[in-house]
Amino acid sequence: MDNIIAVKGLVKKFGDFTAVNDISFDVKKGEIFAFLGPNGAGKSTTIKMLTTLLHPSGGSIVMNGWNPVSHASDARKSFGIVFQDPSLDDELTAAENMEFHGVLYGVPAKLRRERTEQLLKFVELWDRKDNLVKEFSGGMKRRLEIARGLLHHPKIIFLDEPTLGLDPQTRNHMWAYLQELNKTEGITVFFTTHYMEEAARIAQRVAIIDHGKIVATGSAAELMKQTETQSLEDAFLKLTGNVIREEEANSADRMRQAGRMWRGHGRR
Amino acid sequence: MKTIYILWLRQIKRYLRSRSRIIGSLGQPLLFLLALGYGLGSVFQKAGEGNYFQFLVPGVMGMSIIFTAIFSGIELIWDRQFGFLKETMVAPVSRVNIMIGRTLGGATVATFQGIIVFLISVIAGFRPYNWALVPVALVFMLLVALLFTALGTAIASVLEDMQGFQLIMNFLVMPLFFLSGALFPLDGLPAVLLGIVKFDPLSYGIDSFRILLVHIANFGLGVDFTVLALVTVACLGVGTYLFSKIQI
Numbered sequence: 001m002d003n004i005i006a007v008k009g010l011v012k013k014f015g016d017f018t019a020v021n022d023i024s025f026d027v028k029k030g031e032i033f034a035f036l037g038p039n040g041a042g043k044s045t046t047i048k049m050l051t052t053l054l055h056p057s058g059g060s061i062v063m064n065g066w067n068p069v070s071h072a073s074d075a076r077k078s079f080g081i082v083f084q085d086p087s088l089d090d091e092l093t094a095a096e097n098m099e100f101h102g103v104l105y106g107v108p109a110k111l112r113r114e115r116t117e118q119l120l121k122f123v124e125l126w127d128r129k130d131n132l133v134k135e136f137s138g139g140m141k142r143r144l145e146i147a148r149g150l151l152h153h154p155k156i157i158f159l160d161e162p163t164l165g166l167d168p169q170t171r172n173h174m175w176a177y178l179q180e181l182n183k184t185e186g187i188t189v190f191f192t193t194h195y196m197e198e199a200a201r202i203a204q205r206v207a208i209i210d211h212g213k214i215v216a217t218g219s220a221a222e223l224m225k226q227t228e229t230q231s232l233e234d235a236f237l238k239l240t241g242n243v244i245r246e247e248e249a250n251s252a253d254r255m256r257q258a259g260r261m262w263r264g265h266g267r268r
Numbered sequence: 269m270k271t272i273y274i275l276w277l278r279q280i281k282r283y284l285r286s287r288s289r290i291i292g293s294l295g296q297p298l299l300f301l302l303a304l305g306y307g308l309g310s311v312f313q314k315a316g317e318g319n320y321f322q323f324l325v326p327g328v329m330g331m332s333i334i335f336t337a338i339f340s341g342i343e344l345i346w347d348r349q350f351g352f353l354k355e356t357m358v359a360p361v362s363r364v365n366i367m368i369g370r371t372l373g374g375a376t377v378a379t380f381q382g383i384i385v386f387l388i389s390v391i392a393g394f395r396p397y398n399w400a401l402v403p404v405a406l407v408f409m410l411l412v413a414l415l416f417t418a419l420g421t422a423i424a425s426v427l428e429d430m431q432g433f434q435l436i437m438n439f440l441v442m443p444l445f446f447l448s449g450a451l452f453p454l455d456g457l458p459a460v461l462l463g464i465v466k467f468d469p470l471s472y473g474i475d476s477f478r479i480l481l482v483h484i485a486n487f488g489l490g491v492d493f494t495v496l497a498l499v500t501v502a503c504l505g506v507g508t509y510l511f512s513k514i515q516i
Contacts, residue, residue: 053358104359
């Protein structure tokens with residue numbers, strides 16, 4: 001199988017601090033890939049580099065054949081993304097959020113309408129399409145974001161902790177949608193999570209990053225065998241240690257915190 | 269083009285949906301019109317300066333525009349906080365177009381607020397000296413709105429959270445408004461104050477409104493237009509640059 005994402009010797013430095021330290025990994029076309037690691041290990045930084053939000057300090061990324069730095073627009077058309085925190089406009093309706101996305105991604109009007117209907121029906125939000133997003137629950141917002149991320153027929157969908165704060169019902173539904181899309185449209189799924197059983201159940205392959213380095217890649221079974229453990233969780237702990245990681249709140253975190261306070265009801 | 273249009277449309281939709289914001293942002297200008305317009309009217313008259321209400325309306329229109337415009341620009345911080353900015357930042361469109369769409373949307377909203385203040389003033393007894401010049405005044409209102417929306421966006425691009433907001437209101441927006449000649453005539457001002465007034469771009473906006481609506485001139489329409497246009501271009505340039513540097 002071809003690689004849809006190829007990362008070689010990727011480095012990201014913030015001043016003296018090396019957040020991502022010379023990592024290499026591949027994601028195969030059409031696979032479901034989990035990117036795991038403790039807090040502050042370099043997960044988010046790597047995803048930001050893959051999705052053109054940060055420029056690498058060194059190394060190379062090839063995403064669907066494009067370099068995210070020199071061909072940002074082409075790279076951006078290749079993927080959809082569901083961020084850790086909601087990125088919908090609360091004052092717009094579900095359909096308007098879809099419309100906005102479709103226009104930004106240059107999807108022709110007719111196709112936009114068809115695809116919006118198909119996807120909103122798929123995530124069971126079609127009858128709520130004219131409701132303002134601020135009336136939606138956390139799970140509904142999440143489903144809408146997945147539908148939106150798929151509107152422009154991306155080859156890859158990135159999901160940053162997509163199931164955080166969702167109840168098991170919603171979580172299972174969500175993965176059912178994604179597995180279905182993975183089968184029918186051949187879309188590559190790249191996700192992060194802290195739920196190891198989820199990663200073991202859903203992902204065909206996982207990579208574990210710690211202290212800016214990739215410490216292991218392979219299927220869950222391979223990692224368990226390699227570490228002589230019985231579960232992916234144990235394998236993860238064996239590979240990354242038991243010490244609790246303290247992350248200093250950066251400005252984005254502080255804002256998220258403030259954002260939750262403003263909203264009065266966060267996702268958590 | 270479509271990018272600019274959809275971002276513009278989004279601002280307009282958000283504005284029209286937040287009725288409380290429309291009404292809330294009219295409270296302050298109305299208070300100024302009523303309290304100052306009628307309260308100081310007789311003193312103004314006795315000083316031989318004519319009708320204060322007529323004099324004040326263009327100033328309060330300017331006030332409503334600058335407040336709404338800077339606030340629209342600052343709204344960028346909200347979009348950052350609530351995550352929506354990320355959606356536009358990973359889209360395959362240039363940041364320049366995002367900035368232009370946002371600014372046009374914010375400026376349209378601010379101009380609209382100015383029009384509402386104008387209409388309310390007309391109901392309260394304001395009479396433009398020549399109705400044919402009102403559309404020209406509209407062009408100047410849009411220009412002032414563009415200038416301050418771009419300024420607001422530029423500031424919001426470097427602010428990380430809402431904590432700086434109060435600082436901007438107190439040390440930028442309020443001085444810009446009070447030192448613009450919106451509330452008082454410029455003739456006979458102490459030299460230092462006049463110097464500051466001449467440094468404030470809003471002074472030229474309010475001068476243009478006065479020339480076109482009540483036929484009182486200080487700098488002249490040509491000077492007003494030149495200054496406003498130059499400062500608007502500068503703010504748009506700086507705003508676009510700072511916006512393009514935002515990292516999420």
